[in-house]
Amino acid sequence: MEDTLLIWRFKRGSSDALRRIYEKYADDMLTLAVSLLNDLSAAEDVVHDVFVAFAQSAEKIGLRGPLRSYLATCVVNLARDRIRSRKRKPRQLDQPQTITSGTVGPPGLVMFDEQLQRLSRAMARIPYEQREVIMLHLRGQTSFREIAESQGLSINTVQSRYRYGLSKLRSLLDGEVER
């Protein structure tokens, strides 16, 4: 119920509700964006833009599912746009950057334990479509059906991407351990 109340107050123009929504979901959305973009600075920009756009949408917003899924879908859509525009630039999309820069990260980035660092490196090496589905499902708590609907895909395609992505991650991680 908590989110329903927050949304209700947000729609009434409450800045306190907006602040609470932001504080509740900011870290989760940043984690999602970093995992997709593999770049902390770009991820912070995406989260910033999502929340600013969200703040301007009070009277338009009509949630059909959880608020977390809604915000996660916004992050994923914007991250995809950023990646498309990045593709036109010379920099490599999946070239590990911020998140894999060892145990000393930039300010604000909580570096994971060793296992999680390996995971984030592996995440950057799986196809973007698979990464997107995995993160939306596991971190955005979005159902496969909802992902399929929002991306115009069949649910089987979404589930396959999820399964293949996880298998690929697993083999990448196991391969790293074996080395």
Next chain:
Amino acid sequence: MRPLEDMETLIRKLYVKTSTQAHQRTLNDAIRAQKEHRETQSAPHEPTVWRTIMKSKVTRLVTAAAIVAGALLGFTGVLQESATTAYAIDQTIEANQDVRYVHLTCENIRYNKDDCTTEEIWAKLDENGEVVAIRIDKGPTADLVVATNALEHLICKTWTPLRNEFVIQYVYDDKLWQPTERRIGNDPRFAVELLQDLEAEGKVQIDIEQPSGKGKPIRLMATHTGDCIRDREPGWVYRRYVLLIDPATKLVRQSESYRLIRGKYVLRRRNRFLEYNGSIDPSIFELEPPEGAEVLDLTQDLGLPQAELSAAGTAVQVVGRYLQALISRDYKEAARLYNGKTPGQLRQWVEEQQQIKLSRVTYLRKLSAEHIQDSLVFTVLFEYEYERDADKAITDPPERFAESRRPPRERGSATVRTVPGHPDRWVITGGI
């Protein structure tokens, strides 16, 4: 090779914390954007009457009939009149914008007439629907409660005439008009919008009957659908709401909550909204201890300071110390660690209701942390050994065990959060 489930767990553990700088920048920009947007949208909001009309089966039929009639009559004034007089939920939402005071009565209806209760409530709301002050009068021999907002948190004063006891305590604003059915019942502003949102999500079906007789109330009935049952949120125990709406003001006159019991909708709660924006005497939100009353101020020295432990560590320690206090029957210390409980209530619970003697704590661990409103709330699992009738057992409170028929080793849980206005002090807020 690790199983896929392990991978899922690992991914769920990924965590990146927003830097303070980025956090502040985004929050400031979002709030500024919201403010600017609000200012540019400040023109009177046109209710989306047509959309709402078309959501309702009844009004859809009415509208369709009106269109047919209009076509037959060559679109004379009949069409215009029919369309403009049809009720839409948005009209109530619009009317609710100006509600700042509500005066209502709430009847809790039970099978046993002795268990039925009636409360009279006066509430003052701000422009965001936040409770600024509330008075709940439960009858001449029951509690009288007044809560007022002070320094961004609610202070609740309760007078219990039977014990001539006057208790001052903090109340967390998310608990004041909770659970949901109370919100729907008591706060008509929340009710209509929530029902509309739930209808959009397919969780309730709304039917509107608009009687032709002048002055007769509009009847809005919302019934939970199968989707709602599958995806039921905590607090959603009622299955049908009936709102009677004033045709002139479009404000809710009466709300009824029904629960589906053995295939029948049984009335459980009826609220009558006696007055909106009436001239409420401000002193109604003041409550002083009657002469001779024992005053217990539970806001003093409440909770445990965080000191050098982490927040989670302190949360676990609060529960541990609380249980130790119950073991040593130091109810004053236990009440200091549990928001809203008096030493007398805790003694009564342990010694009279449960008739147990706690002997030792056998398990204590943090289960989870989540954000409620803007504060961090920990859930701490615990287990203790107790004696009753010379028998020893290890379990959570036995009455819960008896009710739910759970296995005796099921652990209890407590929620712990910061004391309102004291972010460095932690207190139990429920669950034990």
